[in-house]
Amino acid sequence: MTSQELFENIKKKGSFLCVGLDTDINKIPRFLLETTDPLFAFNKEIIDATHKYTVAYKPNLAFYESMGVSGWNSLEKTVNYIRYNYPDIFIIADAKRGDIGNTSNMYAKAFFDTMDFDSVTVAPYMGEDSVKPFMTYVDKWVILLALTSNKGAADFQYVTENNEKLFEKVIRKSKQWGTEDNLMYVVGATKSEKLKEIRDIIPDHFLLVPGVGAQGGSLKEVAQNGLNKKCGLLVNSSRGIIYASAENDFAEKAGLAAREIQQEMNKLLVDKGLV
Numbered sequence: 001m002t003s004q005e006l007f008e009n010i011k012k013k014g015s016f017l018c019v020g021l022d023t024d025i026n027k028i029p030r031f032l033l034e035t036t037d038p039l040f041a042f043n044k045e046i047i048d049a050t051h052k053y054t055v056a057y058k059p060n061l062a063f064y065e066s067m068g069v070s071g072w073n074s075l076e077k078t079v080n081y082i083r084y085n086y087p088d089i090f091i092i093a094d095a096k097r098g099d100i101g102n103t104s105n106m107y108a109k110a111f112f113d114t115m116d117f118d119s120v121t122v123a124p125y126m127g128e129d130s131v132k133p134f135m136t137y138v139d140k141w142v143i144l145l146a147l148t149s150n151k152g153a154a155d156f157q158y159v160t161e162n163n164e165k166l167f168e169k170v171i172r173k174s175k176q177w178g179t180e181d182n183l184m185y186v187v188g189a190t191k192s193e194k195l196k197e198i199r200d201i202i203p204d205h206f207l208l209v210p211g212v213g214a215q216g217g218s219l220k221e222v223a224q225n226g227l228n229k230k231c232g233l234l235v236n237s238s239r240g241i242i243y244a245s246a247e248n249d250f251a252e253k254a255g256l257a258a259r260e261i262q263q264e265m266n267k268l269l270v271d272k273g274l275v
Ligand SMILES: O=c1ccn([C@@H]2O[C@H](COP(=O)(O)O)[C@@H](O)[C@H]2O)c(=O)[nH]1
Pocket: 020, 022, 060, 094, 147, 148, 149, 150, 186, 187, 188, 210, 211, 212, 213, 214, 215, 236, 237, 238, 239, 240
């Protein structure tokens, strides 16, 4: 998917929402545990209830890997289900990978050949040769960690040298490795005050923004500082949507939670003259 195609979907749905599929076996409704594949059964219901309001899904790999082989199967079935039923939706493997070149090649093969993800989150710490293997695939994206939403982001990402913070250096250097059609950045919604500075460095790239909802980031502030002429934002909410209810009505409540965010997003897009 190109950035223009992503923008077209955003305009069509009036939404730049990404629903995070952080599917925790301990949090899903108990009756699903009696099904043959509880993680997939939960995801399928959530996807059917939210697809109208979202342009992206982001399974976080930890929730699937922690289950062993059955978790990988649930993940693969989830990706195939989205691809087959809702083909215009962008699918993110939140895996935070990156290693020496030949190993990154294998990570890229896992997510882009073996599984049909559109994108994978990658940690920039090991540098260009650890990131480039993910960019050899046509129509696939790297989403590079730039300024993360957690408290520990302060440990390294704000460290300043020659008047430049580490996260700024990461963005400035890495933007030369790809294009606006295969490289996005993670910027936490809890760091929305930094979005203007980030937009000075990368005015046109898409940003994946986790941290609204459960982590307390403000969608309005993210939009004020981060929207660009092609929207340029995918704002993720995981727990705030998928665990809106722990009862039999979990899917319906997730749909309502997604719709509420979509309606707010639509207003923000209208105010910005983008739809
Ligand atoms: O900086 C980051 C990078 C990734 N994440 C991931 O996004 C979701 C957020 O979930 P919520 O339940 O909406 O808080 C989760 O998968 C994180 O691992 C992040 O939060 N911050």
